[in-house]
Amino acid sequence: MELTTLFYILFACWLALCVAATAQLYFFLQSHQGISTYNDMTDFKALARFQMYGALLSIVLGGGFFLLGIYLLLSSRLGLLMILLLNGVIFFLSLYTKKLENRAKSLPVLGDSLKEEYNRIIDVWMHKPFPDF
Secondary structure, X not given: OOHHHHHHHHHHHHHHHHHHHHHHHHHHHHHXXXXXXXXXXXXXXXXXXXXXXXXXXXXXXXXXXXXXXXXXXHOXXXXXXXXXXXXXXHHHHHHHHHHHHXXXXXXXXXOXXXXXXXXXXXXHHHHOOOOOO
């Protein structure tokens, strides 16, 4: 397989992952105006797990994309404009995803026990690589 093809495959996989993460956040927020039941908390945990594992995979895909892009640029197999354009797509999608993520992390929570667990999940989401909930 040619390296340019691998570069585009990495981009397609990375883009698919970003779209999936964004869609999951969007649909979660459409169906949950807050956390008021144990089922809501279960859904929030599933969301956080997916986002955490997705972030790790995104680091791998993005790192490979970046390194391969530099190699292809230096070897004159790919132009700077194409690399910047593809990175721009991911960048702007990521900005939108971050807005949705922040909304998911600031939902109203009913009940002290749910609030405590919600805050713990957010703390794990923000500070640990793997979910432990």
